[in-house]
Each structure stands twice: as C-alpha cells, then as structure tokens.
Amino acid sequence: NAGVTQTPKFQVLKTGQSMTLQCAQDMNHNSMYWYRQDPGMGLRLIYYSASEGTTDKGEVPNGYNVSRLNKREFSLRLESAAPSQTSVYFCASSEILGGSEAFFGQGTRLTVV
Amino acid sequence: AQTVTQSQPEMSVQEAETVTLSCTYDTSESDYYLFWYKQPPSRQMILVIRQEAYKQQNATENRFSVNFQKAAKSFSLKISDSQLGDAAMYFCAYRNSFGNEKLTFGTGTRLTIIP
Numbered sequence: 001n002a003g004v005t006q007t008p009k010f011q012v013l014k015t016g017q018s019m020t021l022q023c024a025q026d027m028n029h030n031s032m033y034w035y036r037q038d039p040g041m042g043l044r045l046i047y048y049s050a051s052e053g054t055t056d057k058g059e060v061p062n063g064y065n066v067s068r069l070n071k072r073e074f075s076l077r078l079e080s081a082a083p084s085q086t087s088v089y090f091c092a093s094s095e096i097l098g099g100s101e102a103f104f105g106q107g108t109r110l111t112v113v
Numbered sequence: 114a115q116t117v118t119q120s121q122p123e124m125s126v127q128e129a130e131t132v133t134l135s136c137t138y139d140t141s142e143s144d145y146y147l148f149w150y151k152q153p154p155s156r157q158m159i160l161v162i163r164q165e166a167y168k169q170q171n172a173t174e175n176r177f178s179v180n181f182q183k184a185a186k187s188f189s190l191k192i193s194d195s196q197l198g199d200a201a202m203y204f205c206a207y208r209n210s211f212g213n214e215k216l217t218f219g220t221g222t223r224l225t226i227i228p
Binding site: 033035040041042043044045048056058088090092094097098099101102104106107 | 119122144145146148150156157158160163165204206208209210211214215216217218219220221
C-alpha cells in the first residue's frame with residue numbers, strides 16, 4: 001500500500017522556470033491538499049481539493065496553480081518560479097469526515113536560484 | 114477563518130520526564146476536530162492523537178495525552194516518560210467536522226530530548 005506518492009523528492013530550478021509537482025494517492029480519498037513548509041511558518045495551505053473537479057485557494061496560493069486530474073491525482077504547478085518559492089512541499093489526502101487522519105507524501109524539497 | 118497558534122517554537126525535556134506542548138485555536142464552530150502531528154527528521158508526518166470537540170473526555174494514546182479546554186480554545190499535548198524517539202517537530206491542527214473542510218496547522222514546536 002503506497003499511500004501518498006509525491007514526485008520529485010528534490011528539485012533545483014532557475015528563476016522563471018516552470019515545473020509541476022505530482023501527487024497520487026491510492027486510498028480512495030476525496031480530499032487532497034498541497035502545503036508548503038518553511039522554517040518558523042509551519043505548514044501553510046496552498047490549495048485544497050474537496051473532491052474530484054473542485055479546487056479552492058488556501059492561505060498562500062499566489063504563484064501556484066493546481067489540477068485535480070481525477071480522484072487519485074492532484075498536481076501543483078509553478079508557472080514562473082521565484083526564489084520566494086524555495087520551500088519543502090507536501091501533498092496530503094484524507095477522507096471527507098472531519099476526524100479523518102491526513103496522510104502525507106514524503107515531501108519535495110524545491111530550491112529556486 | 115480558523116487559526117491555530119503554537120507559542121513555543123522550541124522545547125526541551127530530559128529523557129524519562131514529562132513535557133507539555135501548548136496550542137490555542139480560534140473558531141466560531143462548535144463541532145470540530147483537533148490533532149497533533151509529529152514530524153521527525155525524516156520529514157514524514159505522523160498522526161499522534163486526535164480529539165473531537167464534542168467529547169468531554171481527553172484523548173489518550175499510550176504516553177501521549179491531551180488537555181482539551183473547549184471554552185478556552187486550548188489543546189495541549191502531554192508526553193510522559195519522554196524517549197529519544199520523541200524528538201521531532203510537533204504540529205497542532207484543526208478541522209471542522211462537517212462540510213469537507215480544509216486542515217489548518219500551527220507553526221510547530223521543535224522538541225529536543227536531552228539524554
């Protein structure tokens with residue numbers, strides 16, 4: 001049981017380059033999330049998808065786009081990377097019920113130079 | 114919007130002692146869940162314990178227990194008999210019970226265990 005799989009694990013981009021972070025879950029969860037983690041800032045929500053076909057902005061959506069391709073996959077795209085987007089990115093998924101545990105991918109360490 | 118605040122960026126405790134991590138939150142909802150997640154150096158996020166707001170009894174999981182004060186909007190985590198493996202970042206998190214709501218995290222507390 002793979003759980004939540006994120007790719008890539010590490011990436012270095014030049015300012016202005018674009019890239020897509022991929023996320024897939026095999027637990028049939030409806031809810032999926034993208035967070036970024038920065039020192040002293042905790043996990044901040046970038047985008048959230050309550051179900052296939054729906055996406056909502058989180059706390060820090062500027063500079064990002066997302067696609068909920070199907071129930072399994074939720075991708076995060078940086079159209080024009082900036083040094084401020086250097087961070088560790090986490091994808092997560094959970095069931096609809098509020099008390100459901102969220103399962104996380106291993107994270108992507110992204111450096112923009 | 115709901116907010117979660119962790120006012121202790123770092124804490125340390127002697128091995129085998131007890132430590133309490135603090136968390137406060139703000140919400141206008143009456144039914145919600147609160148969580149503590151652990152993130153060891155491996156970066157993997159691990160659920161430690163969860164509490165439903167409607168339950169009076171504080172949740173307990175082995176050496177981990179919470180002190181949930183609904184009126185004060187406080188949700189602290191107590192770790193008893195601290196072990197070296199407890200060293201990690203600890204995040205408090207909030208989610209409404211209904212409506213397929215998002216999961217909101219605090220800024221985290223880094224816990225160091227002193228041998």
